[in-house]
Amino acid sequence: MKDFMMIFIGADYQELGLSPEQMQQRMGKWFGWNDKMTEMGIVKAGDALVPEVKRVSGPDRTVTDGPFADSKELIGGYYIVKAENADAVVQIAQDYPDYDLGGTVEIREVMVFDQ
Amino acid sequence: MKDQKIVDHLFRHHYGKMVAILTRFFGLAHIETIEDAVQDTFIKATLQWRKQLPDNPEAWLTRVAKNRTIDLLRSIKAEKKRIEKISNGPSSIPLNELFLDHEIADSQLRMIFVACHPSLKPPEQIAFALKTISGFSTPEIAAALLTKEETISKRLQRARKTIVKNEIEFDFPSPANLQNRLNRVMEVVYLTFNEGFHSTNTDTLIREDLCGEAIRLCKLLIRKEEFRSGSLYALFALLCFHAARLKSKTNQDNEIVDIREQDRSQWHLPLIEIANRAMYKAGTYEDISIYHYEAAIACEHIKAKTFEETNWTNILKWYSKLYERQPTPFTLLNIAIVYLQMNELPAAKRLLEELESAHLGQRQYLYFGSLAEYHLKFDDRTMAKTYFEQAIATTSNGLEKRYLEKKLMQLS
Numbered sequence: 077m078k079d080f081m082m083i084f085i086g087a088d089y090q091e092l093g094l095s096p097e098q099m100q101q102r103m104g105k106w107f108g109w110n111d112k113m114t115e116m117g118i119v120k121a122g123d124a125l126v127p128e129v130k131r132v133s134g135p136d137r138t139v140t141d142g143p144f145a146d147s148k149e150l151i152g153g154y155y156i157v158k159a160e161n162a163d164a165v166v167q168i169a170q171d172y173p174d175y176d177l178g179g180t181v182e183i184r185e186v187m188v189f190d191q
Numbered sequence: 192m193k194d195q196k197i198v199d200h201l202f203r204h205h206y207g208k209m210v211a212i213l214t215r216f217f218g219l220a221h222i223e224t225i226e227d228a229v230q231d232t233f234i235k236a237t238l239q240w241r242k243q244l245p246d247n248p249e250a251w252l253t254r255v256a257k258n259r260t261i262d263l264l265r266s267i268k269a270e271k272k273r274i275e276k277i278s279n280g281p282s283s284i285p286l287n288e289l290f291l292d293h294e295i296a297d298s299q300l301r302m303i304f305v306a307c308h309p310s311l312k313p314p315e316q317i318a319f320a321l322k323t324i325s326g327f328s329t330p331e332i333a334a335a336l337l338t339k340e341e342t343i344s345k346r347l348q349r350a351r352k353t354i355v356k357n358e359i360e361f362d363f364p365s366p367a368n369l370q371n372r373l374n375r376v377m378e379v380v381y382l383t384f385n386e387g388f389h390s391t392n393t394d395t396l397i398r399e400d401l402c403g404e405a406i407r408l409c410k411l412l413i414r415k416e417e418f419r420s421g422s423l424y425a426l427f428a429l430l431c432f433h434a435a436r437l438k439s440k441t442n443q444d445n446e447i448v449d450i451r452e453q454d455r456s457q458w459h460l461p462l463i464e465i466a467n468r469a470m471y472k473a474g475t476y477e478d479i480s481i482y483h484y485e486a487a488i489a490c491e492h493i494k495a496k497t498f499e500e501t502n503w504t505n506i507l508k509w510y511s512k513l514y515e516r517q518p519t520p521f522t523l524l525n526i527a528i529v530y531l532q533m534n535e536l537p538a539a540k541r542l543l544e545e546l547e548s549a550h551l552g553q554r555q556y557l558y559f560g561s562l563a564e565y566h567l568k569f570d571d572r573t574m575a576k577t578y579f580e581q582a583i584a585t586t587s588n589g590l591e592k593r594y595l596e597k598k599l600m601q602l603s
Contacts, residue, residue: 090234095328096202097400099237104197106241124238153238 079120079186080165082155084172086148087179088127105173112171113157122155148178156186197248200400202233204407205249206326209256211298212289216260219305219354219361226323228259253290260286296414299324301361303408307376310357311350316379317386318343319350325404335397336386373418377426380405380412381482384430388437395441402437406430421476424469425483431466432489435459447594451498463493484513503533520550528561536568548585556586560595572602 089099113119127150129142144150159165162183169181206229213225232255236248245251288294306320321327321335329347333340353359364372387401409427412418439453470486487509495501507529514522523542530539543562548555563578579599586592 089237090231093328095331096206096230096233096326097200097331098328099233100197100200100202103237103240106237107244110241122242124241126238153241 077158077160078188080157080159080162081184081186082157082165082169082172083182083184084152084154084174085180085182086150086152087174087177088150088152090127092177102173105171109171109173113155113168118157118159118168120156120158122153124153125151127152152179197244200403201248201252202236203326205252206230206233207299207302207324208295209252210323210326211302212295213256213260213263214361215289215298215301216286217263219359221263222323222351222354224263228263229256232256232259257286257290296411299411300415300418301363303376303379303411304363304372305354305359305361306350307372307379308354308357308359309372309375310353310359312346313379313382315346315350315353316375317382318346320379320383320408321404322347324408327400331397334394335401369417370420373412373420373423376412377422377482380408380430381426383408384433388433388440395445399437402430402434406434419476421473421478422480422482424473424476425480425486428466428469428473429482429486429489431462431469432486432493435462435466435493441590445590446597447590449594450492455496458493466490466493479516481513481517484509484516488513501532503529507533520546521554524551524554524558524561528557528564531561531564531568534568536565539565553587556582556588556591556595558582559585560598563598576602 089102094102110119110122127143129144129150131140131142131144132138133140157165157168159168162185165183169183172179172181209229209232210222210225213228214222217225232252235255236252240248289298302324303320306324307316311319317336318332321332322329327335329343330340332338333343336343363369384402384405387398387403387405406427409423409430412423413427436450436453436458438459439455439457440448442448466486467490470490473483473486488506491502491506491509507526510522510526510529514526523546527539527542527546530536530542539561543558543565546558548558551558559578559582563575563582566572566574566578576599579595579602583592583595583599586595
């Protein structure tokens with residue numbers, strides 16, 4: 077078993093102007109997915125991220141505050157799950173609720189330091 | 192958290208509650224900021240609750256909204272003095288108390304009166320009520336009212352502008368104005384319900400939501416003793432009678448099911464019982480309204496065990512009374528339809544001839560449909576066909592169109 081990170085990109089509810097009813101429905105789907113993964117016993121960690129961004133970049137450590145123009149690429153949250161391989165995580169990611177809102181799941185294997 | 196479930200529509204209903212409470216505290220001038228703040232609360236909830244649901248979701252939402260209020264207090268610094276004045280004034284209630292159940296209801300009722308303020312145009316009143324009290328989003332309102340989003344946005348903007356410009360107070364009308372204003376409130380509730388019940392919107396959920404909202408508002412009004420009247424109870428009865436058969440109005444393929452063919456065993460008994468009790472209550476007051484007669488008509492339909500057992504004589508009586516009070520061409524058309532059911536064909540013909548289709552607006556198709564039915568009584572298929580075709584041509588409603596086309600097909 078290896079660890080994989082699922083990174084959720086895009087589908088910022090705030091920006092999309094979802095109605096209260098739609099948000100409640102979305103949340104139901106997230107619950108369902110979280111329950112399913114918890115039951116499978118594969119969740120190691122996971123959180124949603126607050127959309128406010130601060131970036132530090134360049135040799136001068138320049139600090140810039142969001143929002144940025146590329147908010148479609150904003151990371152909204154992540155899960156770390158245990159799985160056999162990346163294909164298995166692709167299967168898990170089928171239930172991510174926000175594809176229809178333009179959301180993307182990026183799957184990355186957590187690197188293990190070779191002994 | 193597995194077995195926990197969030198109450199249906201919790202967010203939507205909570206939206207209305209929070210907006211009303213915060214408006215009571217900050218004043219209507221800040222309604223836009225307030226609506227944004229409440230919206231933020233839900234975004235926060237959708238993100239935070241993914242992993243773990245709070246023990247009491249509603250209390251969580253309330254707490255966050257309350258904190259958000261305090262944030263708002265700080266951010267609107269320019270208004271600080273004014274807010275202090277409000278919150279220290281003799282009529283003010285401490286913020287915490289505004290979150291008590293009866294105060295929430297009170298705030299929501301105030302909001303209903305604001306929405307139905309005479310300085311707003313009727314379409315603005317409905318849009319504003321659906322947004323502010325019922326928590327529908329602009330696209331949802333547009334879908335519900337079969338209107339463009341842009342139109343709804345404009346109506347909402349105009350409503351907010353008028354409210355701020357006219358400095359409308361977040362309060363109940365004076366006793367002298369109360370009945371007048373209540374009448375308009377009831378009308379808006381009635382229209383909201385009709386949008387759901389008669390619109391035959393292709394989306395069943397939207398229809399149910401609209402009807403549910405109208406009933407919820409009506410209940411809220413009934414809670415306040417000084418608002419109760421025969422008309423209010425009759426309106427409530429009417430809505431419940433109709434709502435009892437809302438689900439049987441369309442079939443699984445979302446086709447209209449004629450009341451003749453509806454499965455009467457599917458009519459929702461608990462709602463019928465509530466309606467009956469409300470009808471009884473309505474009779475204990477002295478005032479009489481169109482809602483009394485409309486409820487009586489709805490009740491006659493509900494009472495009939497089969498379509499054949501419908502008491503058309505009573506229905507005719509109620510429609511005639513309704514016409515005395517509200518002489519609209521539409522009521523006249525309904526009377527003609529009742530005569531058709533009773534096989535009183537000369538009487539039906541007289542009324543149909545008296546009516547002018549142009550006066551019926553969007554309901555023209557019903558007029559042509561009735562003419563077709565009239566000719567069918569004489570087995571005149573050619574004339575019936577012509578009128579069905581005219582009916583089809585005059586409705587823009589997809590569901591009605593399909594229903595009429597089916598009837599037309601059965602002719603040939």
